[in-house]
Amino acid sequence: MIRLKDIALRLGVSAMTVSKALRDEPDVSVATKTKVKKLAAQLGYVPNAAARSLRAKSTCMFGLVIPSLINPIFARVVMALEERAHEMGWEIIIAQSLNRADREENCIRRLLSRRVNGIFLSPVYRIEAHAPIYEELRRQQTPVVILGHRALFCERFSNVETDDIAASRATTQHLLSLGHRKIACFIGPPFAPWAQERFEGYRQAMSEAGIPLDDQLIFQAGSTIEEGQAAALEMINESTPATAIQATNDLVAIGAANTFLAQGVQIPRDLSIAGFGNILTSEHYRIPLTTVRQPKYRQGIAAMETMQNLLDGKPNELKRLPSELIIRQSTGPVPRS
Amino acid sequence: MIRLKDIALRLGVSAMTVSKALRDEPDVSVATKTKVKKLAAQLGYVPNAAARSLRAKSTCMFGLVIPSLINPIFARVVMALEERAHEMGWEIIIAQSLNRADREENCIRRLLSRRVNGIFLSPVYRIEAHAPIYEELRRQQTPVVILGHRALFCERFSNVETDDIAASRATTQHLLSLGHRKIACFIGPPFAPWAQERFEGYRQAMSEAGIPLDDQLIFQAGSTIEEGQAAALEMINESTPATAIQATNDLVAIGAANTFLAQGVQIPRDLSIAGFGNILTSEHYRIPLTTVRQPKYRQGIAAMETMQNLLDGKPNELKRLPSELIIRQSTGPVPRS
DNA sequence: GCAAGCATGGCAACTGTCCGAGAAATTATC
DNA sequence: GATAATTTCTCGGACAGTTGCCATGCTTGC
Structure with missing residues (x-):
């Protein structure tokens, strides 16, 4: 690998001059600059970023x-x-x-x-x-x-x-405005900040509508399609009387929707489902998904x-x-x- | 930022010793090593990768x-x-x-x-x-x-x-085995290597089946949903008699499918469509898409x-x-x- | 008693680049 | 033609770490 010094040696100048010439500093003559730049290009000189970093802090x-x-x-x-x-x-x-x-x-x-x-x-x-x-x-x-x-x-x-809190709240409000009262919430990993915020939006909207939170409507659903399916199955097994599901993200919503569709449930006639994130798949899903674009x-x-x-x-x-x-x-x- | 030298000064040893101790070189006593490591941890020493890179090349x-x-x-x-x-x-x-x-x-x-x-x-x-x-x-x-x-x-x-050539060929062969002879090819950007390879697979399979390439069946479709839609519209306008479409990727396939579905064409009854890439959306599309997993x-x-x-x-x-x-x-x- | 061996740690040199200071060369001024 | 001013270039050192070699002080063997 070519160094400043290599160029300097060939031209009979110091490495300093080469450095200055390549950076177009004022105190190098135009003649020297062109000479240096030409040789640098010819030799394929590429400055060493590690050395520069060390020096420049x-x-x-x-x-x-x-x-x-x-x-x-x-x-x-x-x-x-x-x-x-x-x-x-x-x-x-x-x-x-x-x-x-x-x-x-x-x-x-x-x-x-x-x-x-x-x-x-x-x-x-x-x-x-x-x-x-x-x-x-x-x-x-x-x-x-x-x-x-x-x-x-x-x-x-x-x-x-x-x-995300405001958007999640808006989603719940949308479902409320459609007349839903039994809105299931498929929440994400409990430790994840984003999942917490999305649940918080749901909580706020329900609270504002005067509907108490119902533990039976809240499902741990993780963040994947498979986990959405599992939560949906759980909901079916428990005969949960929800008329809508608000999912922590689109994948969970799609997993849930797949499960319900396979059971002959019609969406949105029998059940409304909302996702979060607006991934490409949500737009082109069998039933294009209501969701949130970030x-x-x-x-x-x-x-x-x-x-x-x-x-x-x-x-x-x-x-x-x-x-x-x-x-x-x-x-x-x-x-x- | 703490340097080797800072640790060395506080312990009254040389920077060399600290360097060797932290890298667990054999010629430092265990006592010194533990002393050095303890202080390094305490001061939050983090080695400077730039300096190390410079020396180590x-x-x-x-x-x-x-x-x-x-x-x-x-x-x-x-x-x-x-x-x-x-x-x-x-x-x-x-x-x-x-x-x-x-x-x-x-x-x-x-x-x-x-x-x-x-x-x-x-x-x-x-x-x-x-x-x-x-x-x-x-x-x-x-x-x-x-x-x-x-x-x-x-x-x-x-x-x-x-x-990709083999997979693309397999896709065409699949369509041929279903009885299709008029297979339209929605090809990607002409300069892109991946697009070239996928077309090459189609070309080989058609050639092997003894079907000459037909320019009327070949459409420039880019790589996006919108370009897939545009190519499909072109195909409709020209009343191309294809019974199947092989698209350069899933997005193009989905764009094309959207357009045909909107025209009342039934897939796959009236028209078969195959994609490439197996993006998530292809699996959960309204009509789950035949495609290639890479x-x-x-x-x-x-x-x-x-x-x-x-x-x-x-x-x-x-x-x-x-x-x-x-x-x-x-x-x-x-x-x- | 002397040489050799060993464990431990230090010194100098080196990596490639750039800053500050000053030297050398050129030009301007009187 | 001598001095001053300016331009142009070089030198030493610093950045933070690592390598090779050397200097200790101690033990071991003959």
Whole structure:
């Protein structure tokens, strides 16, 4: 690999001059600059980013820690982040936590070792300020942008979230406005912040409508199609009298819908089902799914803006982007029975 | 940020000793090691990867260049790569080419500047050995694993592909076995290697069946739902007498199916449609789609194995993983008419 | 008693780049 | 023609860690 010194030796100048020439600093003559640049191009010189980072005390890299890369919801965020980083000439190192706190901690620690200038993090659990790894991030003054799930506990942590509570509430209100009163809630993993928020929206809307929460209507459904199917079977076995289901995400909603359709239940005539997330499949499902669209690309853009503010030394901030209820054909008026 | 030297100063030993102690080298006493490790943990010491890379002439990083992060097909590959890299304690830098050759080149150049130890690349165009950027990769002896679309033109390039030609041929053969003779082919972007391969499979099967290619049955359909719809409309306008459609991917198939269903055409009674890729939506579409499953996760695993072989100085290789035709309900016997 | 061996730890050098300071060469001014 | 001002270039050092070799001080063997 060609170094500055190699170019310098061949031209009979110092490495310093080459460095300055390539960076177009003013105190190098035009003649030398062109000579240097020409030879550099000819030799295929590529500066060594590690050496530059060491010297500059800045790596021009970001770290990104998300639960999973195959979740299409995150894919859009990552896409936006990568595009912005590319424009800046910065790089992004990816890391998956696979929904495990120990792995998340491990990922963060390795990113710190890489001396990334900032970390984008979608945490597995609701962030606890006292967890050792967050404590360490705070101590190291590392800028962190949390994707969703508020955690503004120190001045180098910002937060960019989609308003899932409001959107979930709007979904429940939509079902209420169709006359439903017995609305089952298929909730996600109890530890997951996003699942908690979606349940919170349901809870608020029911409370506002004066309907007490009914344990019999609440099902643990995880986050996959299979888990949605299992919860639906449970509901059938218990002859739960719900006229609508609000699911924690589209996959669970589809799993549930598959099960009910297989039993001859008609959707939405006999049963309304709403999802969350607006994945592609929800639009092209047998019964196009009522769901919530989250502005994930915009969340990525906003996250990068927020990160740059932190890097500029500006105070931390909390951005909340509106999510939007999309009413399709899987929800309808309550059956007269 | 804590350095080796800081720990050394506090303990009254040299930085060398600390370095050796933390790496568990044999020539440091157990007593010193425990003392050093304890203080390091207490101070939250994190080694500087940039400095280490500079000295070691190895960054323990891979680069990954793919067209788009939101394509679920790539997501599985990336997931597998990240998991394996994590096990090795290596990092992955992501870069999107967004299907543009200039951007791809730019991404590769930046990865070279980062001195990644290897690059995983899913090229935009069929690789031409003489393109300057590939020439440069070859000259720098950078190990490259091409994801799909064979390009074994130098000893540091390996290739891991899914056998799309065979799978596409199997799809056409499936349609032929159902009695179809007028099989329309909705082909993808003409420059894209994957689109070329899928068309090639169709071509081979038709040729083997003794059916000459008919230009009237071949439609440029791009790679999106909208393009699939447009191609279907074109087919309707031209009253093309096809009894089946083989689409370049699932999205195009779904776009086409949507259009025909809206016109009252019944699938598969009046028209068979096959996709490619087995995205989630294809399984849960109104008419579950006949398509091809590509072993993308396994492709990622195989790619990492191949990369390690290259790093170990072993010769380059070509791995081809079988793709599998999945017959669902969107294809059926040719209508009797 | 002397050489050899061993365990432990330190010094200098090196990785590639860039900053600050100053030297050398060129040009401008009187 | 001498000095001052400016341009152009070089030198030493720093960044944080690792490698190879050497310097201890101690034990062992003959």
